[in-house]
Amino acid sequence: xxxxxxxxxxxxxxxxxxxxxxxxxxxxxxxxxxxxxxxxxxxxxxxxxxxxxxxxxxxxxxxxxxxxxxxxxxxxxxxxxxxxxxxxxxxxxxxxxxxxxxxxxxxxxxxxxxxxxxxxxxxxxxxxxxxxxxxxxxxxxxxx
Numbered sequence: 472x473x474x475x476x477x478x479x480x481x482x483x484x485x486x487x488x489x490x491x492x493x494x495x496x497x498x499x500x501x502x503x504x505x506x507x508x509x510x511x512x513x514x515x516x517x518x519x520x521x522x523x524x525x526x527x528x529x530x531x532x533x534x535x536x537x538x539x540x541x542x543x544x545x546x547x548x549x550x551x552x553x554x555x556x557x558x559x560x561x562x563x564x565x566x567x568x569x570x571x572x573x574x575x576x577x578x579x580x581x582x583x584x585x586x587x588x589x590x591x592x593x594x595x596x597x598x599x600x601x602x603x604x605x606x607x608x609x610x611x612x613x614x615x
Contacts (some may be wrong), residue, residue, distance in 0.1 A: 472506040474574040476513065481600055483570050483589035489558070492525065492549035493582045494573070498532040498540045503574065504583055507533075515548065515569035515586060517559055522548040524571055524584065548584060558588065566590050 479485065495503070502508065505529035514525055525543045531539050550558070561567050570589040577583050592600070 472504055472576070474503070474506065474508045474510055476510045476530060476570070476572050478511050479572050479587070479589070479594075481597065483568070483587070483591055484596075485558045485570070485587040485589050486546045486567075486598050487588040488572070489550060489586050489588070491522070491584050491586055493584050494547040494549065495582055496540045498535045498538070499529050500542075501532045501535075504576070507532075510571055510574065510575065515571060517562065520559070521563070522550060522555060522558065522569070524548055527571070527574075536587075548586070552612055561588055563596070 509528040513527040516523055516525055522527060524547075525545050526543055527546060528543055529540065531542060558569060567588060567590055570587050571584055572587050573585045575583055575585070
């Protein structure tokens with residue numbers, strides 16, 4: 472199962488990707504495997520030199536007992552120290568941010584989050600994106 476942040480490509484220029492592990496509880500993993508998550512409003516932030524994923528909505532697992540996880544808790548992202556320092560330096564630059572793009576499970580069964588170093592798009596860039604998408608849709612209609 473794969474959860475995508477569709478707004479990310481529209482809102483940002485995605486510059487460089489990183490693969491990060493996510494620290495999760497058991498019921499969070501089970502809900503993710505069922506695809507019960509929404510990352511449209513999620514963002515990443517640094518706290519005391521560690522990277523956290525904020526506002527990721529993972530629904531409660533139906534079959535869990537009273538030990539349920541918090542729906543919008545902040546979750547720690549696991550990266551190598553060199554990658555963390557590099558990201559922290561780049562985010563300190565003006566206009567760059569870290570955007571979570573997709574959550575998936577690796578071949579070994581570990582939950583991974585693909586994050587991007589990104590720069591926000593201006594309004595005219597967004598209009599160009601919409602225009603390109605409409606042109607491509609028209610071309611596909613004529614070919615079909």
